[in-house]
Amino acid sequence: MNNYEISLIIPVHNSSNFVDTIYNNISSQIFKNFEVIIVDDHSQDNTREVLKEKFKDKNFEYKILSSNGTGVSAARNTGIEESRGKYIAFIDDDDGISDDYLQILYTTAKEKRAEVVLGSYVEIFDHKKVSKIFKESVIYNNLDIRRKIIPQAVFPINNEEEVWLPVWRSLILKSIINDYNIRFDEKISQAEDFMFMLEILFKVRRLVLVSKKPIYFYNRRNNSAMNRYITNDLSKQVYFHTVFIQLLKENKLFGVVKYRYLSNRLRMYSTVLSNAVRAIKRTQGLDEMRQTQKTLENDVYLKQVSFKKLYNPLAIKFLMILLKHNHIKILYNIYSYKEQKRLRKFC
Structure with missing residues (x-):
């Protein structure tokens, strides 16, 4: 050998x-x-x-x-x-x-x-x-x-x-x-x-x-995972965060980085919304956003904290408040615009 x-x-x-x-x-x-x-x-x-x-x-x-x-x-x-x-x-x-x-x-x-x-x-x-x-x-x-x-x-x-x-x-x-x-x-x-x-x-x-x-x-190619539509993105992201939390807790660091982690978790929902507007059909994207709203509404970790205490930019906090209050069509239009603007830098 x-x-x-x-x-x-x-x-x-x-x-x-x-x-x-x-x-x-x-x-x-x-x-x-x-x-x-x-x-x-x-x-x-x-x-x-x-x-x-x-x-x-x-x-x-x-x-x-x-x-x-x-x-x-x-x-x-x-x-x-x-x-x-x-x-x-x-x-x-x-x-x-x-x-x-x-x-x-x-x-x-x-x-x-x-x-x-x-x-x-x-x-x-x-x-x-x-x-x-x-x-x-x-x-x-x-x-x-x-x-x-x-x-x-x-x-x-x-x-x-x-x-x-x-x-x-x-x-x-x-x-x-x-x-x-x-x-x-x-x-x-x-x-x-x-x-x-x-x-x-x-x-x-x-x-x-x-x-x-x-x-x-x-x-960073145009067809990379960050630029294409991902099926079942919400469930994949939720699983990722389940493993994430477990790893932090097993190593006794969750309490130390709690608000950092919750800020990361809140950002997850914004990422899922960005993916939803990449769906070919608008109706599919809207349905995924509605499911994302229900998941955020029932998120036991984010229920325990005010978004004001998190480190996310104000724009993300505002958008996630809109999501909590079920303003789906408004969010679809906002994230469609954001996605078009983001993709321009790849052209």
């Missing part, structure tokens, strides 16, 4: 158009002691054939596996289970990475004795780019993580630096994943990596944020 320092896991699904991107990302890496695990999530096109043809003269170790389940979470779990590296890293099929992506993450982990390293990145909207660079390189112990990183990830307040938790741009010591049996929840189809990384952070003794140049280039 070969001993690799890093296992680089790449889930693919109908990704034949991105094979060149995948290959170029891998072959350009300065760091060499790594294996590539490509996990095919039941592609219906010729992704596997194109990959094999492109990689026939490769100069790196790789394997193409079939996912043990369905969805990106199952694909990543399959990659974890088959990995042989000391550290785990992830990239997505259509994103870009710098040629020193693995080198920077690995060198930082070794020099700082870190179990998890998070790098800076660039978010790309078509031809528009927004840099997400940490203000400074910082080392956090577990107490610091619980006091600062996790609360800010739950909901940032007072102009705090938002800590987004995508699994890409991260390097994770594999023993952390295995010792605590941490896996992606395959029932979560949106922000599944947030929950995975949050669980990781609760267990980490040493985390490093790297403020150097961006090393990951995240392509």
Whole structure:
């Protein structure tokens, strides 16, 4: 058995158009002691054939596996289970990475004795780019993580630096994943990596944020989950928050971040309304909004608090008050306008 320092896991699904991107990302890496695990999530096109043809003269170790389940979470779990590296890293099929992506993450982990390293990145909207660079390189112990990183990830307040938790741009010591049996929840189809990384952070003794140049280039495509209509979005979001609360309570942090969490929970309803107006038929969108109103009305967590005490922008609080009072048609028009305005930046 070969001993690799890093296992680089790449889930693919109908990704034949991105094979060149995948290959170029891998072959350009300065760091060499790594294996590539490509996990095919039941592609219906010729992704596997194109990959094999492109990689026939490769100069790196790789394997193409079939996912043990369905969805990106199952694909990543399959990659974890088959990995042989000391550290785990992830990239997505259509994103870009710098040629020193693995080198920077690995060198930082070794020099700082870190179990998890998070790098800076660039978010790309078509031809528009927004840099997400940490203000400074910082080392956090577990107490610091619980006091600062996790609360800010739950909901940032007072102009705090938002800590987004995508699994890409991260390097994770594999023993952390295995010792605590941490896996992606395959029932979560949106922000599944947030929950995975949050669980990781609760267990980490040493985390490093790297403020150097961006090393990951995240392509936010027009057909990404944030831009397309999602079926059963409300039930999926409710399940996500059920897991979210349980994780916070199990780690005895819910009381500390209660109002941050409730602010996140209130934002969930606004997100569901945004999705509802993406439905093809107006009647379907209105029906989903009515169901969302009933769910908010019966939400035992948000019933206990005045929206005034939450950290959401005033506009969101106002819209959620309209939802509580069942002003569905007004909200449909408002969210349709908001959605059209938001999508313009992708054009």
